[in-house]
Amino acid sequence: MLPIGLNHMTVPCLSARDMLDMAVSLGCTGVELRNDLGRPLFDGEDAAEFGNAAKQAGIKIFALAEVKAFNANPLDNRDAATALIKTAASCGAEGVALIPLVADTMISRADQRNALREALDVLQPILTDHRMVGLIEPLGFVQSSLRHKDDVVAVLDAMGRPDCFEMIHDTFHHHLAGDTTIYPDLTALVHISGVTDQRPNTDQMTDAHRVLVDENDRLGNIAQLRSFQAVGFTGPASFEAFAPEIHDMTDPATALAGSIAFITSQLTETSAGAA
Numbered sequence: 001m002l003p004i005g006l007n008h009m010t011v012p013c014l015s016a017r018d019m020l021d022m023a024v025s026l027g028c029t030g031v032e033l034r035n036d037l038g039r040p041l042f043d044g045e046d047a048a049e050f051g052n053a054a055k056q057a058g059i060k061i062f063a064l065a066e067v068k069a070f071n072a073n074p075l076d077n078r079d080a081a082t083a084l085i086k087t088a089a090s091c092g093a094e095g096v097a098l099i100p101l102v103a104d105t106m107i108s109r110a111d112q113r114n115a116l117r118e119a120l121d122v123l124q125p126i127l128t129d130h131r132m133v134g135l136i137e138p139l140g141f142v143q144s145s146l147r148h149k150d151d152v153v154a155v156l157d158a159m160g161r162p163d164c165f166e167m168i169h170d171t172f173h174h175h176l177a178g179d180t181t182i183y184p185d186l187t188a189l190v191h192i193s194g195v196t197d198q199r200p201n202t203d204q205m206t207d208a209h210r211v212l213v214d215e216n217d218r219l220g221n222i223a224q225l226r227s228f229q230a231v232g233f234t235g236p237a238s239f240e241a242f243a244p245e246i247h248d249m250t251d252p253a254t255a256l257a258g259s260i261a262f263i264t265s266q267l268t269e270t271s272a273g274a275a
Contacts, residue, residue, distance in 0.1 A: 001264050002229060003029040005062050005189065005238030008037065011252050016042045016050060022253055023059055026260060030060035030236055032097075036068070041087060051091035062189055062236060063135055063168075064088045065097035067123075071112075071146055072101040074119040081123060085132050095133035095188060097168065098123070100146035107145050116146055116155045120165060127164035135188055137168035140176025142203060147177050153186060161186070169228075170240070172210055175219040176202060182224070184233040191240040192263075195219050207242035212259040222266045229267055237263070 006023045008014075008031065014022065016033060023031050031054070035041050041064065042050040054061055067081045074081075081096075088096045098119075107115075120134075127134050138146050146152070152167055159165075166188040172195070174182075193210035194217035200209060213221045225237060239256065249255055 001267050003236040005030045005236040007032040007238050007240040008034045010239045010241045012037045024057050030062040032063045034065045047087050047090035061093040063095045063097050064093050066099040069101035070098040071115045071119040074122040085130050089130045095135040098134045098136045103143050103145050113151050134165050135168045140173035171221045171224050184231050189235050190237045192237050193241045210242045
């Protein structure tokens with residue numbers, strides 16, 4: 001079974017400390033904190049203090065999110081990126097999430113690669129100086145300015161695969177992009193969420209459809225996780241659900257425990273069958 005993580009987006013009504021406590025109670029190995037919840041990171045607590053609390057609780061900080069639209073005007077965004085990277089280093093996070101721009105129009109894949117390379121050239125020395133990893137997360141929306149993992153890999157290969165860059169595999173965006181290949185050797189963590197609503201077509205799915213993973217999931221989360229497990233991937237699968245009904249849950253711990261139990265049972269059955 002893959003380690004389990006908890007992204008603060010799944011339980012945004014909880015304080016950072018309460019989210020940390022929930023992660024412990026659920027048996028998670030790590031958490032992800034965010035700067036897009038309408039309040040300061042760590043709810044204003046000092047980054048180093050929060051990092052020490054997480055360490056004492058036996059919880060890793062997988063990532064801080066996010067450097068938003070990192071591939072658009074990277075020189076103009078350098079100061080904001082540097083600030084988040086420094087905060088990540090202070091709290092002991094393993095990486096910072098690099099989230100591409102979702103544009104108003106479709107962008108050619110050649111232009112997507114060029115913009116990515118330009119942004120990574122700007123970020124590489126900053127990440128290296130702070131011994132931090134930039135976690136590139138392609139978004140599968142049609143108008144995403146970085147949609148496919150193949151393009152990320154092509155750019156990283158051309159750069160010699162710098163140690164300061166890895167990817168986030170998001171099961172929702174993998175489905176939306178129609179991608180079929182996984183890159184476990186370049187993947188630091190997997191974001192998991194499900195879509196159970198039968199009404200939207202794939203190109204109509206939005207973040208608001210993203211719920212917890214259960215037997216009604218349409219995204220193939222279990223198949224994707226099995227693919228990672230089959231090649232010996234040991235990174236975490238971190239819950240990242242955006243749907244309002246998930247954010248409004250009165251007992252999120254019980255719901256998350258149920259989803260974890262479902263995923264665990266499915267992956268354990270696969271392991272037993274392989275044996």
